[in-house]
Amino acid sequence: MEDNRFxxxxxxxxxxxxxxxxxxxxxxxxxxxxLKRGSVIGNIATDLxxxxxxxxxxxxxxxxxxxxxxxxxxxxxxxxxxxxERIDREGLCGKKASCVLKQELVLxxxxxxxxxxxxxxxxxxxxxxxxxxxxxxxxxxSAVKGALFLLGEAHDEDIGENAVQTYTLKQNSHxxxxxxxxxxxxxxxxxxxxxxxxxEDKKDMMxxxxxxxGGSPPRSGTVGIHVIVLDANDNAPVFSQAVYKVTIPENxxxxxxxxxxxxxxxxxxxxxxxxxxxxxxxxxxSNIFTLNPKTGEVRVAGVVxxxxxxxxxxxxxxxxxxxxxxxxxLIIDVTDVNDNAPVISIKSLTEPVAExxxxxxxxxxxxxxDRDSEQNGQVRxxxxxxxxxxxxxxxxxxxxxxxxxxxxxxxxxxxxITIDASDRGSPPLSSRKSLGLSVADVNDNPPVFQRESxxxxxxxxxxxxxxxxxxxARDPDWRQNGTVIYSLLAGAEVNGVPASSYVAVDGxxxxxxxxxxxxxxxxxxxxxxxxxxxxGSPPLSSxxxVSVWIRxxxxxxxxILYPAPDGDSSVTExxxxxxxxxxxxxxxxAVDADSGQNARLSYHIVKSTDPGLFTVGLHSGEIRxxxxxxxxxxxxxxxxxxxxxxxxPPLSATxxxxxxxxxxxxxxxxxxxxxxxxxxxxxxxxxxxxxVALVSVSTFxxxxxxxxxxxxxxxxxxxxxxxxxxLAVPGAYLxxxxxxVDGTATLRSAYNYDAYLTTGSRxxxxxxxxxxxxxxxxxxxTPAKSLGDFDEMFGDAEGPPEVQSSVQFHFASAGFHxxxxxxxxxxxxxxxxxxxxxx
Numbered sequence: 001m002e003d004n005r006f007x008x009x010x011x012x013x014x015x016x017x018x019x020x021x022x023x024x025x026x027x028x029x030x031x032x033x034x035l036k037r038g039s040v041i042g043n044i045a046t047d048l049x050x051x052x053x054x055x056x057x058x059x060x061x062x063x064x065x066x067x068x069x070x071x072x073x074x075x076x077x078x079x080x081x082x083x084x085e086r087i088d089r090e091g092l093c094g095k096k097a098s099c100v101l102k103q104e105l106v107l108x109x110x111x112x113x114x115x116x117x118x119x120x121x122x123x124x125x126x127x128x129x130x131x132x133x134x135x136x137x138x139x140x141x142s143a144v145k146g147a148l149f150l151l152g153e154a155h156d157e158d159i160g161e162n163a164v165q166t167y168t169l170k171q172n173s174h175x176x177x178x179x180x181x182x183x184x185x186x187x188x189x190x191x192x193x194x195x196x197x198x199x200e201d202k203k204d205m206m207x208x209x210x211x212x213x214g215g216s217p218p219r220s221g222t223v224g225i226h227v228i229v230l231d232a233n234d235n236a237p238v239f240s241q242a243v244y245k246v247t248i249p250e251n252x253x254x255x256x257x258x259x260x261x262x263x264x265x266x267x268x269x270x271x272x273x274x275x276x277x278x279x280x281x282x283x284x285x286s287n288i289f290t291l292n293p294k295t296g297e298v299r300v301a302g303v304v305x306x307x308x309x310x311x312x313x314x315x316x317x318x319x320x321x322x323x324x325x326x327x328x329x330l331i332i333d334v335t336d337v338n339d340n341a342p343v344i345s346i347k348s349l350t351e352p353v354a355e356x357x358x359x360x361x362x363x364x365x366x367x368x369x370d371r372d373s374e375q376n377g378q379v380r381x382x383x384x385x386x387x388x389x390x391x392x393x394x395x396x397x398x399x400x401x402x403x404x405x406x407x408x409x410x411x412x413x414x415x416x417i418t419i420d421a422s423d424r425g426s427p428p429l430s431s432r433k434s435l436g437l438s439v440a441d442v443n444d445n446p447p448v449f450q451r452e453s454x455x456x457x458x459x460x461x462x463x464x465x466x467x468x469x470x471x472x473a474r475d476p477d478w479r480q481n482g483t484v485i486y487s488l489l490a491g492a493e494v495n496g497v498p499a500s501s502y503v504a505v506d507g508x509x510x511x512x513x514x515x516x517x518x519x520x521x522x523x524x525x526x527x528x529x530x531x532x533x534x535x536g537s538p539p540l541s542s543x544x545x546v547s548v549w550i551r552x553x554x555x556x557x558x559x560i561l562y563p564a565p566d567g568d569s570s571v572t573e574x575x576x577x578x579x580x581x582x583x584x585x586x587x588x589x590a591v592d593a594d595s596g597q598n599a600r601l602s603y604h605i606v607k608s609t610d611p612g613l614f615t616v617g618l619h620s621g622e623i624r625x626x627x628x629x630x631x632x633x634x635x636x637x638x639x640x641x642x643x644x645x646x647x648x649p650p651l652s653a654t655x656x657x658x659x660x661x662x663x664x665x666x667x668x669x670x671x672x673x674x675x676x677x678x679x680x681x682x683x684x685x686x687x688x689x690x691x692v693a694l695v696s697v698s699t700f701x702x703x704x705x706x707x708x709x710x711x712x713x714x715x716x717x718x719x720x721x722x723x724x725x726x727l728a729v730p731g732a733y734l735x736x737x738x739x740x741v742d743g744t745a746t747l748r749s750a751y752n753y754d755a756y757l758t759t760g761s762r763x764x765x766x767x768x769x770x771x772x773x774x775x776x777x778x779x780x781x782t783p784a785k786s787l788g789d790f791d792e793m794f795g796d797a798e799g800p801p802e803v804q805s806s807v808q809f810h811f812a813s814a815g816f817h818x819x820x821x822x823x824x825x826x827x828x829x830x831x832x833x834x835x836x837x838x839x
Contacts, residue, residue, distance in 0.1 A: 030121055031087070037085070041118065130211070139323070152315075203229050206227075251304060338372055357407060413478075449471060463517070487507060494526040585659065621641075
């Protein structure tokens with residue numbers, strides 16, 4: 001039993017290899033039908049010379065050409081072409097002698113298409129069958145020996161040798177079998193009367209007809225024949241045409257008349273009554289058409305589809321009343337109608353596509369198919385014009401979807417692409433398919449600040465970490481590419497100090513904060529660069545300037561430059577008793593490190609020996625006599641002056657000013673003369689040094705005469721800045737930051753002056769150039785006194801002439817009432833800087 005099963009298997013394999021031969025296509029195979037799923041047809045990678053390792057990367061696949069059933073597939077690991085679905089030759093090709101299954105091997109990147117032709121060989125898997133379970137023959141007893149009675153033919157879905165090859169009739173005493181071949185090659189059988197019938201002897205009989213195909217092993221089918229013996233009927237019906245051939249369009253509606261067959265019978269009566277019937281159809285679809293048994297009208301009963309069956313062949317029988325039958329063939333050809341719209345299939349789609357993809361980048365593969373024929377099946381495919389994509393025809397009905405312009409995700413992040421396909425039929429049919437395509441973000445946009453620059457205002461003495469301002473930048477990119485972080489520009493400095501010492505930037509919010517407390521007096525404003533950088537790869541960035549302006553706060557008290565605020569009573573102003581009311585006797589000089597209103601100073605006398613004797617200028621600090629000095633006024637006068645700024649709250653400082661009312665140096669108190677001996681020694685040393693210096697300078701006088709003259713000329717033209725008739729103050733008293741040119745400083749330029757000092761002694765002479773304010777005292781009130789006049793004034797002074805001659809008087813202009821330097825011997829204890837000026 002096992003040997004019997006093994007023999008058909010071996011024969012089938014032998015059949016496969018014997019009939020494996022090429023057909024049209026890039027590669028061709030021949031296989032028997034009904035192979036099991038997973039059976040290997042052949043190694044397509046080897047046959048086409050493809051790189052086996054690239055099949056998966058190139059998305060290799062097998063697509064059907066004519067229908068939607070994927071009969072075959074490809075093993076991407078081995079390159080084998082395998083069976084995926086049942087392959088039934090009879091279902092695919094019917095009775096066609098050659099059955100070729102068209103498949104396509106599609107490869108992408110780049111797009112490549114190979115035609116695969118698979119010839120499906122017939123396997124004897126169908127047994128012969130008769131259309132009826134039993135045949136009924138009515139034969140008149142008058143039939144002569146040798147009379148033929150058509151039995152028709154058995155039908156086998158197989159072809160060739162596997163189709164019906166022979167018939168046998170069970171042995172009987174009256175009939176034998178005659179097998180004939182039709183013009184198409186089909187075999188049919190006729191029942192031959194071998195012995196006359198005798199209805200009276202036997203009025204009916206049962207015969208068994210068997211049909212065999214040529215397969216190995218052969219298959220068979222049987223039908224019973226019921227022979228009824230009738231009285232004589234010697235004329236069979238005769239058709240008007242042996243073959244009826246008509247053409248109808250597909251999609252003809254049910255009930256449409258196809259044709260009318262007719263037959264005649266020479267007999268009369270019941271022997272001439274003809275009944276029509278379909279004997280068989282070539283494709284076993286007899287339900288498509290109906291035949292009126294009386295009129296012979298053939299009408300459409302089902303769906304006529306050219307794409308499924310393009311031609312029908314049917315056999316019609318005409319039987320008279322007593323059972324004589326004749327046959328005719330009806331051939332119905334179906335013409336194609338444009339009834340199938342194109343079908344658009346997305347075979348491959350690269351999604352999303354990068355926004356920096358260059359024009360011409362392939363993003364998809366489109367397949368368009370129309371089941372109609374000729375013009376009705378020719379398709380034109382297009383795409384809407386308002387998207388940066390286009391269709392490029394590729395192989396056969398394949399199109400490549402490629403980019404046609406620049407993509408920008410920030411403008412359009414998603415495209416809905418509509419593909420239109422229309423055939424060339426009349427009227428044309430069309431179809432439309434939409435697909436969505438997203439654009440992937442690329443870091444191509446740097447952050448953009450909302451402002452061109454930022455300004456922040458903060459009061460000095462702020463707390464560490466206080467917020468100054470917030471910068472904001474927007475990046476239209478997506479996710480990481482659009483996430484912005486903030487930082488200070490690397491290496492940025494403010495006045496030589498790293499910018500990070502002053503401000504810090506929150507990386508997430510962009511908030512700029514002060515690192516520490518800011519001081520307006522040290523730094524009034526500064527500028528830093530803030531960088532906004534995204535998190536793309538590589539990152540993009542942009543800068544913005546942030547200007548920080550520091551507001552002044554009244555945090556500095558006024559600073560008194562003159563007189564010294566420590567209350568040193570040795571600094572005493574000498575005021576002649578002849579001073580008239582309104583005379584300038586001294587000046588309080590103060591500065592404030594703040595600015596603006598915080599540095600606007602006002603002067604007030606808070607305490608004085610004689611409240612009605614002196615007054616101080618509210619904003620100038622000039623101390624003047626309120627009235628003429630009288631004999632009753634005390635020699636010693638003390639003033640306490642307060643200097644107050646205009647800040648909120650105001651800050652202040654105080655100083656003491658000491659005055660000595662006297663016209664005669666001899667009237668000075670004894671305590672002012674204690675330092676005479678020390679001063680005399682210092683004067684002698686200074687005199688010696690001056691003589692040595694004079695000799696040295698004289699040596700080079702002639703050589704540098706021109707230079708000296710030029711310097712002297714420049715000195716005369718140089719603007720000399722003087723106090724308004726005030727006393728000289730060494731330049732060391734004036735810090736450089738107090739002299740502003742913007743009008744906000746506390747010491748106005750009109751009160752600046754030049755001082756010429758000899759080296760390191762309080763006996764140094766002062767030379768005052770003329771004041772810019774020449775109208776402090778009228779010229780008439782400035783008496784010109786000679787040296788003799790002053791000798792008379794100080795005639796009682798004691799001391800040798802050489803010492804007295806050291807007292808020098810310089811009259812620079814009429815703007816000074818009296819300017820003098822006293823020798824320490826004559827004015828003991830009086831500082832050389834104590835002067836009585838301008839009246």
